[in-house]
Amino acid sequence: EIAKLPKETLALWEKYGGDETDDKEAFQKSFIRHVTTTLARSIYNIDNFSAYQATAHSVRDRLIKRWNETQQTHTEADSKRVYYLSLEFLLGRSLDNALLNLGLKDNCGEGVKELGFAMEDVLDQEVDAALGNGGLGRLAACYMDSLATLDYPAWGYGLRYTYGIFQQRLKDGYQVEFPDYWLNFDNPWELPRLDVVVDVKFYGSVNRYTDEKGRKRYAWEGIDTVQSVAYDVPIPGYGTKNCINIRLWSSKPKRQFDLSRFNEGQYEQAVQEQMQAENITAVLYPNDNHMVGKELRLKQQYFWVAASLFDIVRRFKKSQRPWSHFPDQVAIQLNDTHPSLAIVELQRILVDLEGVDWDDAWEIVTRTFAFTNHTILPEAMERWPVPMVQYLLPRHMQIIFDINLFFLQKVEKAFPDNRDLLARLSIIEESTPQFVRMAHLAVVGSHRVNGVAELHSELIKKTIFKDFIQYYGNDSKFENKTNGITPRRWLHQANPKLSELITDTLGNKNWLKNLDLLKGLKSYVDNKDFRKRWVAAKHSNKVRLTEYIKKTTGIIVNSNALFDVQVKRIHEYKRQFMNILGVIHRYNTLKKMTSEERADVVHRVVIFGGKAAPGYYIAKLVIKLINSVAEVVNNDNSIEDSLKVAFIPDYNVSVAEIIIPASDISQHISTAGTEASGTSNMKFVLNGGLILGTVDGANIEIHEEIGDDNIFMFGNLAHQVDDLRHAHRYRNVPMDPSLQAVINDIESGQFGDSRIFAPLINTLTLGQDYYLISDDFQSYLDAQKLVDEAYKDKEGWITKSILCSANMGKFSSDRAIQEYAERIWNIEPVPVVTKKHI
Numbered sequence: 125e126i127a128k129l130p131k132e133t134l135a136l137w138e139k140y141g142g143d144e145t146d147d148k149e150a151f152q153k154s155f156i157r158h159v160t161t162t163l164a165r166s167i168y169n170i171d172n173f174s175a176y177q178a179t180a181h182s183v184r185d186r187l188i189k190r191w192n193e194t195q196q197t198h199t200e201a202d203s204k205r206v207y208y209l210s211l212e213f214l215l216g217r218s219l220d221n222a223l224l225n226l227g228l229k230d231n232c233g234e235g236v237k238e239l240g241f242a243m244e245d246v247l248d249q250e251v252d253a254a255l256g257n258g259g260l261g262r263l264a265a266c267y268m269d270s271l272a273t274l275d276y277p278a279w280g281y282g283l284r285y286t287y288g289i290f291q292q293r294l295k296d297g298y299q300v301e302f303p304d305y306w307l308n309f310d311n312p313w314e315l316p317r318l319d320v321v322v323d324v325k326f327y328g329s330v331n332r333y334t335d336e337k338g339r340k341r342y343a344w345e346g347i348d349t350v351q352s353v354a355y356d357v358p359i360p361g362y363g364t365k366n367c368i369n370i371r372l373w374s375s376k377p378k379r380q381f382d383l384s385r386f387n388e389g390q391y392e393q394a395v396q397e398q399m400q401a402e403n404i405t406a407v408l409y410p411n412d413n414h415m416v417g418k419e420l421r422l423k424q425q426y427f428w429v430a431a432s433l434f435d436i437v438r439r440f441k442k443s444q445r446p447w448s449h450f451p452d453q454v455a456i457q458l459n460d461t462h463p464s465l466a467i468v469e470l471q472r473i474l475v476d477l478e479g480v481d482w483d484d485a486w487e488i489v490t491r492t493f494a495f496t497n498h499t500i501l502p503e504a505m506e507r508w509p510v511p512m513v514q515y516l517l518p519r520h521m522q523i524i525f526d527i528n529l530f531f532l533q534k535v536e537k538a539f540p541d542n543r544d545l546l547a548r549l550s551i552i553e554e555s556t557p558q559f560v561r562m563a564h565l566a567v568v569g570s571h572r573v574n575g576v577a578e579l580h581s582e583l584i585k586k587t588i589f590k591d592f593i594q595y596y597g598n599d600s601k602f603e604n605k606t607n608g609i610t611p612r613r614w615l616h617q618a619n620p621k622l623s624e625l626i627t628d629t630l631g632n633k634n635w636l637k638n639l640d641l642l643k644g645l646k647s648y649v650d651n652k653d654f655r656k657r658w659v660a661a662k663h664s665n666k667v668r669l670t671e672y673i674k675k676t677t678g679i680i681v682n683s684n685a686l687f688d689v690q691v692k693r694i695h696e697y698k699r700q701f702m703n704i705l706g707v708i709h710r711y712n713t714l715k716k717m718t719s720e721e722r723a724d725v726v727h728r729v730v731i732f733g734g735k736a737a738p739g740y741y742i743a744k745l746v747i748k749l750i751n752s753v754a755e756v757v758n759n760d761n762s763i764e765d766s767l768k769v770a771f772i773p774d775y776n777v778s779v780a781e782i783i784i785p786a787s788d789i790s791q792h793i794s795t796a797g798t799e800a801s802g803t804s805n806m807k808f809v810l811n812g813g814l815i816l817g818t819v820d821g822a823n824i825e826i827h828e829e830i831g832d833d834n835i836f837m838f839g840n841l842a843h844q845v846d847d848l849r850h851a852h853r854y855r856n857v858p859m860d861p862s863l864q865a866v867i868n869d870i871e872s873g874q875f876g877d878s879r880i881f882a883p884l885i886n887t888l889t890l891g892q893d894y895y896l897i898s899d900d901f902q903s904y905l906d907a908q909k910l911v912d913e914a915y916k917d918k919e920g921w922i923t924k925s926i927l928c929s930a931n932m933g934k935f936s937s938d939r940a941i942q943e944y945a946e947r948i949w950n951i952e953p954v955p956v957v958t959k960k961h962i
């Protein structure tokens with residue numbers, strides 16, 4: 125096509141294209157151009173925020189260039205791609221990451237400075253893209269970073285929520301939620317593709333007809349059509365030209381107005397319809413590890429899945445290959461069960477729209493999909509009422525019944541006369557009403573199912589998917605892929621001082637692409653100079669956090685104290701409750717000491733952060749209790765600063781980047797077997813923070829890597845949990861005496877009106893202590909004592925801290941992505957070669 129253009133046209137493109145080079149001068153030119161044109165401002169009215177916008181737009185220009193080159197390269201290579209379907213992408217801020225990954229940091233930093241701004245202030249203007257709840261959404265973001273860095277041809281697909289996860293503020297110690305209208309100002313990190321539009325249907329009916337070959341066929345006549353508009357978010361890799369794409373869909377009404385209604389004078393109803401369409405992608409459901417069965421959520425899921433599959437199929441069709449080649453060109457990863465309707469949608473496209481025979485279609489579908497499970501908590505399992513699915517997606521419901529029928533027929537052949545097994549394996553739960561078990565659909569429709577840490581992957585085979593193991597045989601489908609985190613954001617960006625020390629020590633930045641190289645730090649563990657700089661880095665991070673705590677809470681803490689951190693979503697299984705009960709125990713122990721005795725204790729700052737789902741009453745009470753305890757402890761001069769408690773509001777990715785590098789010890793204390801992996805545990809240890817944790821999730825593998833000396837583990841083991849719960853339920857197990865004492869303190873009113881906390885305390889007594897706080901409490905206190913002892917040995921602690929980081933190579937998301945690519949997706953890297961600008 126290009127060859128057909130007149131020479132003069134080509135010459136113009138050659139001459140004027142590709143101006144966005146990476147040098148300082150070109151950047152400054154871009155910056156000033158964006159101030160005057162994009163922002164319509166001038167040298168006289170530019171503040172930090174406009175400086176951020178101008179910088180972001182200048183970087184965006186360069187990102188888009190790479191994005192284009194990458195997409196062009198991938199299209200030409202026409203090799204297999206992976207599509208990562210995730211309802212959540214918790215990206216956080218983009219500017220600093222883009223500067224680093226594009227290699228623009230120094231030139232832009234200088235360029236901005238010469239223009240009169242400090243890069244730090246400029247970076248601080250950006251609002252987080254917070255399109256996720258917690259671990260699952262942040263994992264997706266880390267995986268996109270690694271996919272880009274490792275040159276894989278990959279796309280993410282998600283939703284462009286108008287409102288991300290709510291903003292948390294505190295009022296009288298209680299959480300209050302505010303909307304996160306993150307698109308208030310323009311968003312330079314997305315490319316609106318107003319021309320990429322997909323019609324998505326809902327409701328309606330199914331017609332049966334006979335096609336020209338005499339086959340019975342089905343056609344779904346949906347009645348409510350909503351448009352899905354694409355917004356592309358470029359994700360640059362580190363140290364590569366590769367820049368991949370996350371395509372986020374936004375809903376908009378198909379027609380601007382229903383004119384007939386308008387003419388009939390029903391103006392309001394006509395506008396209403398428009399608003400309903402826009403509603404679909406309005407808000408991210410704020411639940412973590414908990415299912416809420418709202419129809420709008422199901423609509424979101426189908427809206428997203430339908431638009432994404434349409435896009436993927438359209439791209440495949442361009443290559444004119446036969447359908448049987450689809451799984452050789454396309455791998456689709458399902459991030460949890462949220463996108464499992466994609467299995468049904470692809471089967472529908474193939475059978476109803478493309479006329480592929482059912483069995484051939486099903487073969488294609490199952491070879492295409494793979495599924496990651498992130499939880500075994502029963503309340504998190506997605507089940508949709510059959511009547512709701514039937515009404516919203518009548519043809520899909522038929523297809524699910526057929527998938528189930530054919531699947532159960534096969535099971536019956538292998539296990540005749542085993543009705544119980546059939547009922548347990550069925551995709552349909554035979555209750556009133558019936559439910560669709562999305563996890564079963566995902567397992568049956570995928571060729572691989574993986575858990576996210578070794579223990580978790582073993583547990584799913586023994587619990588939620590036990591019966592599938594009996595049917596498929598142990599090793600056929602089920603695998604482990606231990607989670608990982610990107611060292612670019614979580615060490616290099618979040619902890620610049622430590623990153624610089626590591627680079628100086630190892631001689632280069634190669635560790636950022638090969639985290640195993642951190643092992644090289646071990647030979648410096650006794651090097652005085654190195655140790656000094658290591659401590660200095662940690663201390664400056666603690667000073668930074670001290671200032672942040674003061675700014676956000678007014679609480680003044682001592683940066684020389686031991687910083688003890690628990691930041692994550694507030695959930696009973698994560699046991700923030702146990703942590704604060706432990707704090708009360710510590711406080712009352714300190715109060716009983718004499719001044720001389722206290723002189724000997726390690727001073728602590730206990731730091732909490734995390735959001736509770738707005739409807740999760742008990743979790744919200746935990747926040748209140750933490751703040752009530754903080755109020756009393758922080759104002760008690762008699763304990764002489766030996767203990768401070770701070771709840772940092774509105775925990776998010778950017779706040780995590782300040783907190784994590786400043787931690788001495790962090791708590792990952794879930795009831796054994798309940799935390800599938802955890803990923804913040806990896807971030808803390810990578811930054812030289814030690815862990816106090818239960819034998820759960822990735823704690824176990826971190827322990828394996830860093831050794832007994834560098835981690836504090838406690839508590840009952842996963843295999844003991846069932847028996848302990850049974851005992852609580854049917855025997856009268858006395859409460860742990862130290863715990864009982866703490867409960868008495870709360871009930872005595874030491875932390876304010878104790879009636880407020882009664883429902884919380886009831887979870888330990890009336891609620892049968894489902895999360896086994898009493899069973900683990902003594903062991904927890906013992907472990908805390910060991911932490912204090914170890915911290916007193918300053919030099920010993922530094923050694924532990926260094927060895928922690930040095931042994932964390934395994935937990936790079938690069939390693940995880942490589943395993944997925946080789947074992948599940950069967951895709952190869954496609955490096956981007958620099959293209960001319962035409």
Ligand code: C3B
Pocket residue numbers: 257258259260261263412413414460498499504576607799800801802803821
């Ligand atoms: C989380 C799990 O709770 C974590 O243990 C795990 O590390 C991450 O996923 C990533 O695998 N998770 C979540 O954030 N939301 C869910 N709905 C289910 C699991």
